[in-house]
Amino acid sequence: MCFSDLCRVRVALRIRPKNADELAQGADFDTCVELQAECKKLKLKKNNWASESYQFDEIFGENSSQKRIYEVVAKPVVESVLEGYNGTVMAYGQTGTGKTYTVGQLGKEDPSERGIMVRALEHILSSMSLETDSMAVSYLQLYLESVQDLLAPEKTNIPIVEDSKTGEVSLPGAAIVEIKDLEHVFQLLQIGETNRHAADTKMNTESSRSHAILIIHLQRSLKMKEENTVSIPSDAEHTLPGDLPLVLKSKLLIVDLAGSERIDKSGSEGHMIEEAKFINLSLSSLGKCINALAENSSHIPTRDSKLTRMLRDSFGGTARTSLVVTIGPSARHYSETSSTVLFGQRAMKIVNTIRLKEEVDYETLYKKVEDEVDHLTSDMERQQKLRQREKMQLEKRLKVSEAFLHDLKMTSTMQIENLEKEKHQFEYAIKRLMQELEEKEGQNNVLSEKIVHLETSLNEKK
Numbered sequence: 386m387c388f389s390d391l392c393r394v395r396v397a398l399r400i401r402p403k404n405a406d407e408l409a410q411g412a413d414f415d416t417c418v419e420l421q422a423e424c425k426k427l428k429l430k431k432n433n434w435a436s437e438s439y440q441f442d443e444i445f446g447e448n449s450s451q452k453r454i455y456e457v458v459a460k461p462v463v464e465s466v467l468e469g470y471n472g473t474v475m476a477y478g479q480t481g482t483g484k485t486y487t488v489g490q491l492g493k494e495d496p497s498e499r500g501i502m503v504r505a506l507e508h509i510l511s512s513m514s515l516e517t518d519s520m521a522v523s524y525l526q527l528y529l530e531s532v533q534d535l536l537a538p539e540k541t542n543i544p545i546v547e548d549s550k551t552g553e554v555s556l557p558g559a560a561i562v563e564i565k566d567l568e569h570v571f572q573l574l575q576i577g578e579t580n581r582h583a584a585d586t587k588m589n590t591e592s593s594r595s596h597a598i599l600i601i602h603l604q605r606s607l608k609m610k611e612e613n614t615v616s617i618p619s620d621a622e623h624t625l626p627g628d629l630p631l632v633l634k635s636k637l638l639i640v641d642l643a644g645s646e647r648i649d650k651s652g653s654e655g656h657m658i659e660e661a662k663f664i665n666l667s668l669s670s671l672g673k674c675i676n677a678l679a680e681n682s683s684h685i686p687t688r689d690s691k692l693t694r695m696l697r698d699s700f701g702g703t704a705r706t707s708l709v710v711t712i713g714p715s716a717r718h719y720s721e722t723s724s725t726v727l728f729g730q731r732a733m734k735i736v737n738t739i740r741l742k743e744e745v746d747y748e749t750l751y752k753k754v755e756d757e758v759d760h761l762t763s764d765m766e767r768q769q770k771l772r773q774r775e776k777m778q779l780e781k782r783l784k785v786s787e788a789f790l791h792d793l794k795m796t797s798t799m800q801i802e803n804l805e806k807e808k809h810q811f812e813y814a815i816k817r818l819m820q821e822l823e824e825k826e827g828q829n830n831v832l833s834e835k836i837v838h839l840e841t842s843l844n845e846k847k
């Protein structure tokens with residue numbers, strides 16, 4: 386399911402307090418800015434006679450706290466990311482005007498100093514459930530037009546891949562580290578800070594020589610959606626009964642750009658001139674995209690630099706975007722300040738189409754189906770074993786019965802044979818008796834004849 390909404394890029398302006406050099410100028414310090422914070426306006430003075438007023442979504446004076454900046458600039462974007470939309474928070478401005486301070490300050494010792502990155506990660510960690518949701522980060526720098534991994538510095542020249550259908554940008558090969566707690570957040574940001582290119586210039590003792598991009602990948606589970614059946618796209622059409630796990634996947638980009646610099650002012654030399662050239666080139670191509678988008682031009686030169694390719698979704702894309710433009714107070718930098726202010730003004734005209742996409746959580750679904758298959762397989766195996774055992778028992782019983790039958794057969798054959806033998810014996814004995822009887826009868830007859838003869842002789846003698 387997909388929900389879309391129009392959402393203008395929000396732009397806040399922050400002015401840095403005077404730095405040590407500016408304070409040292411004392412009464413000689415000349416400023417070109419005047420804040421009208423209550424009506425969210427900045428008056429930019431070109432000279433004593435000419436000035437222009439600019440309206441912003443918010444104006445922060447030099448005493449504004451990091452907490453307030455987070456709450457006004459970043460919090461609405463983070464909340465939106467927690468709801469499933471993509472988001473971008475970015476700082477843009479001349480070198481030494483407070484971009485890294487606003488975005489990347491760790492504030493480990495003093496929590497009030499914490500910048501947008503730490504606060505955003507802290508906010509997300511406290512709003513999600515580690516049981517059902519997950520958060521992972523990639524931290525990259527764009528240095529001399531090469532994308533490098535700040536968490537795994539051996540990975541350089543990471544490709545930027547754009548999905549031709551969805552326009553989604555990915556960086557295959559970049560480390561994606563799952564985050565569990567705030568301590569881990571500090572560790573990773575510290576590693577990133579150590580690996581980021583920085584140099585001492587006349588404008589800033591810790592000047593970033595690369596654009597830093599923290600990408601927070603968030604995945605939140607939605608309650609199971611009641612559906613009777615769901616079609617699983619595959620070669621064969623299957624249907625899965627029951628609940629369908631849904632997730633919201635969103636991405637938050639927090640970008641600390643390197644600052645534009647004039648080499649005559651920054652005093653860059655040797656390799657640093659090369660760095661400054663690349664920084665200025667990528668910022669100028671970002672400026673061109675912002676102009677084209679603000680003017681609704683039909684061609685947006687996104688492909689002109691890696692920076693604009695990486696920020697494709699942030700301006701004119703599907704992300705909710707908030708931009709802080711940082712300026713210094715000094716009149717010496719009027720022209721850079723003016724160009725920063727105009728960049729912010731143009732960015733305010735850009736309207737993004739934020740989009741919420743509910744996705745079927747195929748990973749969980751796959752696991753669920755896999756569990757089910759496992760369960761059925763082990764059930765089947767158990768049943769098969771049971772059947773096997775039953776079969777073996779039956780076979781055993783059959784064998785016993787067969788043996789019994791065989792024995793029975795053997796026994797009865799023998800009995801019949803014995804009986805027959807006995808019968809023959811009886812018949813033989815009867816036959817002998819009959820013979821004996823006949824013999825006896827013969828003898829009797831002889832004896833009877835003798836008796837008759839004797840009686841006759843006796844009678845004659847009398």
Ligand SMILES: Nc1ncnc2c1ncn2[C@@H]1O[C@H](COP(=O)(O)OP(=O)(O)OP(=O)(O)O)[C@@H](O)[C@H]1O
Pocket residue numbers: 400401402404447478479480481482483484485486487589591592593594642643644645711
């Ligand atoms: N609002 C602020 N309050 C106090 N100190 C600030 C503020 N903004 C900037 N600073 C200080 O000013 C100096 C320059 O700031 P930072 O390094 O953030 O500038 P940057 O715009 O990131 O510069 P670059 O583009 O050269 O990296 C740092 O010492 C920083 O601590």
